[in-house]
């Protein structure tokens with residue numbers, strides 16, 4: 141089994157395009173200021189339609205994580221699945237690329253990196269900062 | 270409030286064997302379970318005018334209830350549906366059946382589950398099948414290798430971080446379930462285990478080990494719900510449904526962690542470790558007019574040990590963060606303050622989905638649990654949980 145890849149939709153295409161350009165952008169609500177992730181049609185907090193794509197700093201912390209005993213697809217090193225809290229406040233599930241997962245803990249700082257997994261898709265990932 | 274006698278009750282239960290059931294299939298299991306419940310109740314099948322099923326993992330159909338209704342020869346139903354809320358479908362179904370009976374829409378409603386997730390899924394294909402089933406967010410989580418044990422592991426990791434919960438405390442839940450299963454001749458996993466056995470079992474996804482996870486297992490169940498006045502003329506002892514509650518939040522971990530969309534003043538009440546089950550609990554206990562300490566026995570949905578631990582807090586058995594300590598010292602074993610999962614639960618009895626928890630909860634009220642019977646059980650609590658500990662249904666059962 142290989143890594144299952146996302147199929148971008150109308151609303152998520154700008155996000156995946158920004159990852160492919162290795163300059164990840166997520167939506168920010170111009171009315172309430174909340175950064176939303178995943179890509180949405182209205183702000184999930186205040187229902188505003190004024191959502192603007194904004195670049196992120198790439199800084200984040202680990203909100204929680206797990207190290208899988210085995211991965212269902214081939215990867216280099218251990219499979220660390222994490223919920224990362226971006227500096228902007230949004231959270232996203234991703235992988236932490238590290239050879240030493242035992243050194244990770246909740247609250248650890250991480251920084252954004254990218255992994256090109258197909259001609260169309262580059263996944264946003266994180267590494268210890 | 271319905272008039273006395275029109276109150277909905279559980280009037281029949283059916284539970285075929287669980288385990289690796291080679292040579293059967295989900296449809297056959299539905300029929301076997303249904304026939305056992307119809308026999309248990311002693312009801313004329315022509316009186317059944319409501320049917321709910323929940324589909325099956327493989328060979329699923331959006332109108333699964335029609336397939337099963339035809340096999341059972343239930344010709345004209347005034348209410349019928351295929352439930353789509355996963356492991357919590359069954360208490361959801363109990364609540365809907367209660368409404369159908371109490372509103373006069375139905376005379377008797379049959380609620381069914383049956384699946385062969387163990388024998389029917391070729392080895393090594395289960396994860397792909399589960400992903401294909403669409404049970405997890407495909408675009409933003411699955412590409413990163415998320416699994417069902419993985420999401421619960423991330424909750425456990427967070428609970429440990431916030432409150433100092435230990436692997437041994439999680440293990441105490443698996444040990445209690447196995448102890449009870451050892452007293453249940455029908456259970457799938459019956460050899461007693463210790464906390465050390467759980468800790469020594471292979472890691473699945475940190476911090477959850479193999480014995481923290483419920484085994485994949487074939488099984489089925491059926492529940493027949495009708496009015497109290499009708500049930501009193503039937504064979505089985507009626508089991509009252511004193512209170513029910515539901516609460517459902519989200520799928521994506523990020524949305525659960527942030528309580529996305531909640532009123533600003535409510536956001537701090539919810540997190541990855543604080544589910545909306547507290548809302549369902551308030552509703553169920555309120556309707557039943559009882560409090561957590563009144564409950565004699567509880568069947569708590571146990572897909573993983575952490576699933577149970579978080580419920581001790583959400584249901585009001587202990588303060589936030591104290592679920593780990595609550596699980597210790599035999600408190601949740603037979604003879605303790607809150608015996609849980611007396612049939613062994615998903616962790617050791619087996620089956621899948623939440624219907625068998627309801628059957629055991631009813632059986633405790635009927636006083637039919639043999640060695641594992643809680644003496645004089647008057648109030649029986651049961652929970653179903655699904656998705657990412659985000660979909661909850663609860664019922665409190667009692668005597669006629």
Ligand SMILES: [Zn+2]
Nearest residue numbers: 169172183186
């Ligand atoms: Zn907004």
